[in-house]
Amino acid sequence: MADRHSLLLVSGIAKVTARVESGDPLLIAFTAAGDTVGEMAALDGAPRSATVTACGPLTARALHPGVLRDLLMRRPEVAAALTAMARVCCESGSCSLMIICRRTWGSDERPVGPA
Structure with a gap:
């Protein structure tokens, strides 16, 4: 079975990295x-896109x-914040983050307009 949980950091610091095309x-x-980390894999079941x-x-x-999922259904503001975070990453134009755009919106194109 795929690793699908997300993590809520209680204490400490972590770095998030991903591999670029090279x-x-x-x-x-x-x-x-x-x-929190790991939300995308927890929600869509796809392989992890970052370490x-x-x-x-x-x-x-x-x-x-x-x-x-229950939290996102009960608290729409949390769902909106998660979507906004993904949108900001995509709007940055970083090619390394385009996988987030593909998983969130189904294409490499950055979203346009308000979150």
Whole structure:
């Protein structure tokens, strides 16, 4: 079975990286307590598109995909924030983040207009 949970970081710092077309790693973000990672795979079941690595001691809570979906249904503002984060990544124009656009909107084209 595919790895489909997301993580809520409770303490510590992690870096998020992805491989660009050349195969080289690219730093996408640093995350800290209160951030979540792995939402895309948890929601769509596709393979992970990034690697999250702890930058020292880190505590996280795993969220089952069903728990995340229930949260998004109960709290539309959380769903809107998650969509807005993906939109900002795509609007940055970074080719390394186009996989996020493909998974979120079904194409490499960046979204246009308000979130």
